[in-house]
Amino acid sequence: FAKTCASVEKLCVLYLCVTQGGHAGLSSYELERLENIRQNQAFLSSINLFQTAIEKGVTVRKSLRLQSLTLPPKPGERQLYRLVKPPGPLLMKPVNMEDEAKLPSQLLELFSELDLKEYCSALKNMTKTENRVAKVLKKRLVTAAFHPCTSSLLMATGNTLGNVALWKLDSDWGNDGVLRFEPHALAVACIAFSRAHPTHLLSLSRDGSLRCMDVQKAVFDDVYDSEEQLRTFDFLSHDCTSLVVGHFNGKVAIVDRRTPGNSHESIHSLKYTHSLLCVSVHPLQKQYFAVAENKYVNIYDSRYLKKKKKSKTVSRLHGYSLSIHSAYFSPRTGNRVLTSCNDGYIRIYDTSAVTKKAPLLTSIKHKMQTASYKIKVSAVWDPKREDCFVVGSTPKPHSVKVFHESGKLLHSFVDRDNVTSELYVTALHPTRNALLGGNGSGQLHVFSD
Template sequence: MVRASPAAGLSRRQPFISDFFNRTPNPGQGPNHPRPSPLKGAKKTNPEFKLAAGNAHESGPKLLRTSPRQPTPTANQGPPPGTLKAHEGHMVGVSPLPTSSLSVEAQAKRSNQREVLKQYPLSTMVWAKFSKYPPWPALVSADPISQMTYDNEEDWLHVLFLDDPPTRAWVPLEGVEIMKLSSLSEESSGKKPRGRWAQALIRAKKRAIQVLKQGLPQRRKFLLTLEKNIMNGSKDSEDSAPDVHEIAEGDEERENQSPKVNRKRKKNASKRDMKGKRLKRDPSPVNSLEETTTPSHGEENGLSEYELIRLKNIEARQKMFAELEIGQLKKSLSDSFSQIKSYNASQRGLAAKKDKAEDLPRRQSLRLKKIDADTGLQLPDKEPTTYVLPDEHPRQALAPLGLSDLLTEAGEEGSKLTTSRRFLESLEETLRKPVTNNNSSFGTDFKDTSAALSKLQIKPEQVAKVVPDRIFSLDIHPTEDKLLVAVGGKWGGLGLWDVKDVDSASNGVHLFMPHSRPVNCLSFDTFQCNRLISTSYDGTVRALDVQQQRVNLLYGDENDSVYTCYHRQIDAHTFVVALGNSGDAAIIDTRKDNREFSSRFSVARSGSVKTVDIHPCLPEKLLTTTSRGDCQIFDIRSTKTSTHGVLPTWLDLTGHTKALSSAFFSPVKGSSIVTVSYDNKLRLYKSWGSSASISPYSSIDHNNQTGRWLSTFKARWHPRRDDLFFVGCMSHPRQINAYSDQGFQYPSLMGEDLGSICSIVVSHPSQDIVVGGNSSGRVHVFM
């Protein structure tokens, strides 16, 4: 049975040698039993001490400590006064002192003690309830420390449980019930017990039936054998729980056992000694039953075998205490401790200055101080209905911003301002040149494109952190003199990276802060290549003019009532802008007031507008996507509105079951449309149809579940091809996917230096270059 010793959890736990030497005496022992002093390390290193302690531990460590109410026996003392002789009924634990010398209360306790011991004599089979265990078969036995079976003070009874191996404990008398063979047989024949201790309880009941069938002499012999095995420290179930029938047949059968069994037991004993690293014990204490079976003078006086073993063990231990000279050691240690005096510092000379106690204000809770626990702000006397938290990223002024207003930190008017100015001057010389190469990159057919994509590589110097946080937008300047990448960040950062600049301190990276919210769309001006148009969630559309080295405001809402999320250029002066959760789109004319829209119209009955796009050949055709899964084409020339105030739908692209993140026309002829949806599909549509709604002509399975911490995927066409587009990928190893307009997949872009998901992907119009941005602000360039 696997459980802790029943004595665990009680104040009467089983003691060890250290407990004996460090215990404190009970005040009730009186002055005749002086307190033994702790030995500390005085004599524990003595080999004789170690040998004697080992002998005492193996012969029965539980007998080294006396009961809290029993004095330690001396060499000249006989059995302690708590032992009753055999002719008095074998009721161990009753003192034979004359009752005339006791008080009335003590006589009443002694009478109660005799009544209990008459009811529960030694080796009585009982049901004992200990702690949280179920009632368990047990034998009434004597405590090896105090030699008592009943504690009159605590009203406890000492029992030995029929475990495997056996265990002992003091249990309350109210939890003890005498066991009867008839009730045990009826209970064993009924329902079997269930639970953690079911199997162990069944075995204990079987053993209890065997014990109950034996007579009182055989039962006491069985108890004696169990006590002997416990004192010897046996851990084998065969030795600790002997068979009752073997005990009843007598000691002669045990002596006549086969040599093979004896050899096996000796072998097991030697293994236990090696495992526990025990010392060889002195054969002087009586530990075997064979030594007590011969008639002795004690048996002639009526003592039982159990009491003979106990008396001989007491005598052996008293000899050991005398050899160890415990009394002398106690006295010497007590004298040495009494000579140690406490140290008092000298008071002569200068008096030590005492530090004055700091007068601290009375502590109060944040509620009493009227401070908000979340924000740390001082609360007004009256609880407000709304709170206005300080904005860590305030919006820039709705005016043109100089170069000093765009730098990220205060005090950068010096070196960084000069560096940024020189960088923009070098860009202005390059970007003023017109782009004359109208050829497209990556070949002309599927085979050439596959071969060109397979040759692309990424190296460590082609990866850089351009913005400090997540990337929301990307674009590449079409020039071939420089490889200039523009990056829009989460908190309004606009980064420019000259990829081929590997010698400067910043590796060609320069950061500006024209916005205060995510820059969701970036594009170089198609008609003025030295301008970079940016649209942000802060409700502004701005243009970075490299030649003027400032940022101009194209649109800004003073009330900050709407947020702009995407734009597309219609001509040199007009842009169409998506107005987010309002469900509207608006036209911005840079020749008019930058605080007002040229026109505004509703394109979504419900939900927010995600992206907008203009047909490359038909600029009046507007493509929109919404968070409700709607993808529609409108004619912005129409002045009519539907019953819900929404522009009439020119063409409805059906099939989406969840929200869309992007939809774009093919850039050359606008014949195809690619959409990205949260239903894990990439869909390809024709941009025209004979009916008001069309279905996709191709659908591609693609994991688009970017989650909360990644930017959403946006499939972007090659700037000069209608048969090639790129999109990010969630697969391992990390890669960038490329597809044709028919849904065929090209070789994916991957490498050792691409270790994250690139949500935003763009390509160079005339060079075999693909750029991807991840959610930590890093840009990866394949070339």
């Protein structure tokens, strides 16, 4: 641009020389050209094109604080609003169906199909060999459980004499890899490993005692003693320090292991005074527990139990004509309750919402009674799943059956050569593919991969 302006100035000087000194031999075309240049120069000068632009310097910013000046007020913050759904679970209601319409029954089956195929494949790989059976105790086994360790299969069981045994598969402990103890005077009715303290094994007996085998201290600690017969217990807190203990006469005791002594924090009467056969605590909402009370299955809230009056139920499972000997919340969510009744049916209820009357989902015909009227067969959940359970089968050939919550039979564990009596005590490992079954002669049989 500067070069252009200089050229224009030279031409203007030349024009002035021509106009002042004559044509100097220029043609009419050149004179016309010079006139045009002069007019352009006059126009450019009129708009100040040849003036140099003023350069703006960098603005010096000074701190208001250093100048002792008051800060200006902050601009008002804009309130941002967004549309959200209400918190908590939302019902699956298709917007393109009528309000009362239910989800298609095949929907859950399709969602679970692949998962069930893998599960069934794992069940088929679980077999039994000669070294997977042991005479762990004398007399009839009543209860059994797997320790959660995965490096080896470690099992605990209790019998009608008040004995407790530990059996580690493929070990040389004691006789046949079994360690036997005598912590109780009467039958061991319930046994469970502490999920928070894996060195603790709790056992409850009908002699009125609840003890804790502490392997680290090598003692059976006295947790709770009662003059009444005890029937069952479950952990009422995630750290397994609080327990709900069921008395045979229909009462429940709240026991806190952190409190010195071996008494209860409180004892409560339930709605019915019938014998109490089973207690199961909700896995997530620990304030709720289900109770099998003779011909009734009720759900209570431990926060509202009465000491002098009969406690009110928050939900009831209907449909029984004979006594129920077990009722268990599903292990992961508590959205189902699995019951076993003397009327020959296994029932599954929907407890995803705590309502006055829990809806019945499935009924499965299954023989619950054995050759002895004292022995009851109970269905128990697979702790690895939310929708499958196992139960001993009394008709020959004796077996343990695995069912889906829909009522579909998934697998049967059979060993015609070694299993010659009913395996009415059953349990599954919490993480490994392993199943145990106990019989009336004190034997444990193990199926594993």
